[in-house]
Amino acid sequence: MGKLDGKVAAITGGTRSIGRGMAEAFLAEGAQVVVNGRSAEKGERCLAEMDAGDDAAFFAGDITKQETAEGLVDFAVEHYGQLDICCLNSGGVQLTAPVAQMTDEEWQLEMDWNLNSVFWGMRRALQHMIPRESGRILVTSSVEAKLGKAGIPGYTAAKHAVNGLVKSAAQEVGTLGITVNAILPGMTETDVVVETGPASAQAMGLDGYEELIDMFTKDSAIQRPNKVEEIAAVAVLLASDAARNITGTLFPVDGGTMPY
Amino acid sequence: MGQLDGRVACVTGGTRGIGRATAEAFLREGAQVVITGRSAEKGDQALEEMGGGDDVHFIGGDVTEREDCEAFVQGTVDRYGRIDILHANAGGAANPAAVAELTDEAMQETLEWNFWHTFWTMRAALGHMIPQQSGRILATSSLEGKLGKPGLANYVVAKHAINGLVKSAAAEVGTLGVTVNAVCPGGIETDSMTSAGPAAAESMGMTYEELKAMFAEGSAIKRLNEVEDVAEVLVLLASDAGAGITGSLISIDGGTSPY
Numbered sequence: 001m002g003k004l005d006g007k008v009a010a011i012t013g014g015t016r017s018i019g020r021g022m023a024e025a026f027l028a029e030g031a032q033v034v035v036n037g038r039s040a041e042k043g044e045r046c047l048a049e050m051d052a053g054d055d056a057a058f059f060a061g062d063i064t065k066q067e068t069a070e071g072l073v074d075f076a077v078e079h080y081g082q083l084d085i086c087c088l089n090s091g092g093v094q095l096t097a098p099v100a101q102m103t104d105e106e107w108q109l110e111m112d113w114n115l116n117s118v119f120w121g122m123r124r125a126l127q128h129m130i131p132r133e134s135g136r137i138l139v140t141s142s143v144e145a146k147l148g149k150a151g152i153p154g155y156t157a158a159k160h161a162v163n164g165l166v167k168s169a170a171q172e173v174g175t176l177g178i179t180v181n182a183i184l185p186g187m188t189e190t191d192v193v194v195e196t197g198p199a200s201a202q203a204m205g206l207d208g209y210e211e212l213i214d215m216f217t218k219d220s221a222i223q224r225p226n227k228v229e230e231i232a233a234v235a236v237l238l239a240s241d242a243a244r245n246i247t248g249t250l251f252p253v254d255g256g257t258m259p260y
Numbered sequence: 261m262g263q264l265d266g267r268v269a270c271v272t273g274g275t276r277g278i279g280r281a282t283a284e285a286f287l288r289e290g291a292q293v294v295i296t297g298r299s300a301e302k303g304d305q306a307l308e309e310m311g312g313g314d315d316v317h318f319i320g321g322d323v324t325e326r327e328d329c330e331a332f333v334q335g336t337v338d339r340y341g342r343i344d345i346l347h348a349n350a351g352g353a354a355n356p357a358a359v360a361e362l363t364d365e366a367m368q369e370t371l372e373w374n375f376w377h378t379f380w381t382m383r384a385a386l387g388h389m390i391p392q393q394s395g396r397i398l399a400t401s402s403l404e405g406k407l408g409k410p411g412l413a414n415y416v417v418a419k420h421a422i423n424g425l426v427k428s429a430a431a432e433v434g435t436l437g438v439t440v441n442a443v444c445p446g447g448i449e450t451d452s453m454t455s456a457g458p459a460a461a462e463s464m465g466m467t468y469e470e471l472k473a474m475f476a477e478g479s480a481i482k483r484l485n486e487v488e489d490v491a492e493v494l495v496l497l498a499s500d501a502g503a504g505i506t507g508s509l510i511s512i513d514g515g516t517s518p519y
Contacts, residue, residue: 170515174480186504221434226504233501242492245485248515256430256439256507260519 002030003240008083010034010076012063012121013090015046017190018140021228022087022235027052029236031085034076038062063090064112069120077128085239086125088118089140091155099153110154115161122169126178133177136239139166140231141182141250146258163250170248179247181238186254187216189225221256262290263499268343270294270336272323272381273350275306277450278400281487282347285495287312291345294336298322323350324372329380337388345498346385348378349400352456353415356463367414374418379425382440386433394437396498399426400490401442401509406517411464419444423509430507439506441497446513447475448485480515 009026013019014035023033023046032055037043043058050056059075061068069088076083091114095106118139129135144152145159163182170180201212217225231253237243238251252258269286273279274295283293283306292315297303303318310316319335321328336343351374355366378399389395404412405419423442430440447453449472461471476483489512496502497510511517 167515167518171480174515175482221431221506222439222504223435224504230501230504233496233499234505237492237496240492242488245481245483245489245514246493246512247480248517249511249513250519251510252508253505254508255504256427256434258507259427260509 002028003236003242004085005030007031007085007239008034008076008080009085009087009239010036010072010083010125011087011089012036012069012072012117014087015039015042015058017192018185018188018228018231019087019089020046020191021232022089023056024050025229025232025236026085026239027055029240032056032080034059034072034079036061036063036068036072036090063117064109066116066120069117070124073121073124073128082132083125083128084134085136085138086121087138087140087235088121089138090117091140091142091159093152093155096152096154098151102153107154111158114155114158115165118162119165122165122180126169126173129178130173130176135178136243137169137178137180138235138238139180139182141166141184143184143186143252143254143257145182145184145250146260166250167248174247177244179238179243181247182250183231183234183238184250184252184254184258185226185231186220186257187213187225188228188231189213190228193225217255219257220254224255226253226255262288263495263501264345265290267291267345267498268336268340269345269347269498270296270332270343270381270385271347271349272296272329272332272377274347275299275302275318277452278445278448278487278490279347279349280306281491282349282494283316284310285491286345286498287316289495289499292316292340294319294332294339296321296323296332296350323377324369326376326380329377330384333381333384333388342392343385343388344394345396345398346381347398347400347494348381350377351400351418352452353412353460356412356414356460358411358463359413362413367417370414371418371421374415375421375425378422382425382429386429386438389438390433390436395439396502397426397429397438397440398494398497399442401426401444403444403446403511403513403517405442405444405509406511406519409464412460426509427507434506437503439497439502441506441508441510443490443493444509444511444513444517445490446479446485446516447472448487448490450487475516478516479513483514485512485514
């Protein structure tokens, strides 16, 4: 018996990295899962690798577009008949820069990717969940939602904003059987980080991948990156019936990095 | 297969309430568990109700005494050969009053009950966990570890102190396979709340029913939390999956705390 038997989950950006880890953990606990990503090819590969048959589906689309965020929710409802768990997980930066050099275009992209996509997906999911008086919204926030870091102002601002959205929404639907929580991971060694890390290290003038990892984990107590599985385990707990009374919580998985 | 197979845990204040629920959850996940409490009678009753056979053991003692706190940890090691998980859980508010009327004794007793007990058991447990390069320290803090409440300063101070202790210890042992975390539950109607709640309510200028209503009203879920809410989070933190979570003050309060 799984902790999520009979539940349907949708995950933005679920073909790789943290979202993929959540998808696999949810499947292992008995849920049906829709993952999303821009690339149909990566989507097909993800479904093949997860090997979950009819219990997993892919919804293609760019999450920085409103129609994708809303379309994912609608697709999950149409495909599996309902939506119980909505993981608003996708986020990142493209050509980010310090505030003084930030372009309007990059700023807008980072807001669309990290904040607006969460709002669009959450609003649509709540419209489905409120009449059913049941649901779980999980947002992948970040340590940058509580800390400032030089050089990534848009990401930092958007993640701070996402925490506020989570807390407000939690208050709105607290008596309706719906919880809204955020997970705040620290530096996480995902498949994407392993793949792109060496090139990033070179671009940043660092002495290799290890130095890159050290730079992003030196402020943690554990002095190592977090693992996808550690985040996925928290997602399973928050998505399960056992967490019905946990809402509005900003759940750290950061190896002791944030001050509060 | 349980998430805590082969682990040994010590839960202070484990005969009732949050500690009891946690002890039962740890047992269910395969751990061997020591529970502590002041009353041998309540201890025997808990053992009987839990039905864990040789996998659960009671040690009597008073958490406001350092020797007893150290004996809980040593007794766990003596009984089961090691200690992997410490849940410093006992606590409460002794004779709460507004700061202007708060006695030294009420402040001291509450600090010993909550903060000193957490420190004494934590220090003793780290003495075993650091050499074995693995362990989990879990503290029952509170919503009041993050918020002030009028008339409850001794409890608020003690729980804030626990949160500081947790964060410092986490930073010290972060690379040694030992994690240190606190859970911050909202209002839960445990036996402890039923017995101490009326005095706390009086100190806060309200009835016990009004106190419970106040906790519910301050939350998003508009109801109190339950001991099982806390136990499930503690299982996760105690498990292998919790290895990357440390120094965290996790709110289990139905959306009450502002951070």
